[in-house]
Amino acid sequence: MEDNIQKTKSLSAISPPLGGRGASLSVFAPATVANVVCGFDVLGFAVNEPGDEVIMRVTNKPGITISKITGDDGRLPLDPAKNTVSVSVQHYLNSIGRTDIGLDIELHKKMPIGSGLGSSSASTVAGLFAIKTLLGDDADPAKLLPFAMKGEEMACGHGHADNVAPALFGGFVLIRSYEPLDVVRLPHPAGLYCAIVFPDVDVPTREARQIIRKNIQMKDAVTQWGNIAGLVSGLFMNDIDLIGRSMKDILVEPVRSMLIPDFYKMREMAMELGAVSFGISGSGPSVFAFTRDEDTANRITQKLQQHLTGIHIGSNSYVSTINDKGPRVL
Ligand code: HSE
Secondary structure: OHHHHHHHHHHOOOOOOOOOOOOEEEEEEEEEEEOOOOOOOOEEEEEEEEEEEEEEEEEOOOEEEEEEEEOOOOOOOOOOOOOHHHHHHHHHHHHOOOOOOEEEEEEEOOOOOOOOOOHHHHHHHHHHHHHHHHOOOOOOHHHHHHHHHHHHHHHHOOOOOOOHHHHHHOOEEEEEEEOOEEEEEEOOOOOOEEEEEEEOOOOOHHHHHHOOOOOOOHHHHHHHHHHHHHHHHHHHHOOHHHHHHHOOOOOOHHHHHHHOOOHHHHHHHHHHOOOOEEEEOOOOOOEEEEEOOHHHHHHHHHHHHHHHHHOOOOEEEEEEEEOOOOOEEO
């Protein structure tokens, strides 16, 4: 990752901040569904909602402050040395030699933390996109990816890119390689809907990563990479049946599903209602289903939420197409 950051440095030729002191910008960055069942750490896509908002203002004192965080129930640090948004933005400013800049950040969380929907990624990407835009830096947004990965490393102990890359680029993304970083945007069938249900139980990504097996058997690896190749082929071929039958995970889901109330029951209900596929979003506890239409997606979220209410677990739901745009200035 350091290599990628060094490369960014040599690419930089950044103009002074737009408008000077007082200039401000508000940016939205989307939630993401990572892994997409079989692609642990290598596949992810962005959705239209939920997402986070960052308001960034230029100040006259070099350094970053965080004046406000809302929607986090007091869980996120206001200390700029400990918050993933400010730390990522500071890394970016350091890399382009602009430590003279002063910034104040407001972070408005519009999605649950520890939900498996790329909450920290959405915040970090919104912050990085805001500073890039404020500086008038029109270079490829891909240059921001290593900094966003730094934020992930800080948030959960591992700098995976399967949330930050789709949050940054939009669409469906494959992390072909981490060393060196090689990110591939994938096509997807138009009209594929995603039904997301977040059961209100806490599953911190850091812990959900620790329980995964460290070693796997060759026969399991063969099954898994067959499914990943099938899913990617289905995306290219617009073959929703192939996408559905490829979305199977025999490595991570059997372990992580234990952290999600009635995971297999919810899968059964979603599939009976016509889901193309069903699985854990990121490290959970959110679950998601692909569907061929919006009505089916709505029926699934309704049914799963009713079920969760019945077992005394609160929930939120979202229905979305795949978001091909990524972050946007509000
Ligand atoms: N690939 C990551 C994981 C996504 O499954 O741990 C969650 O951030």
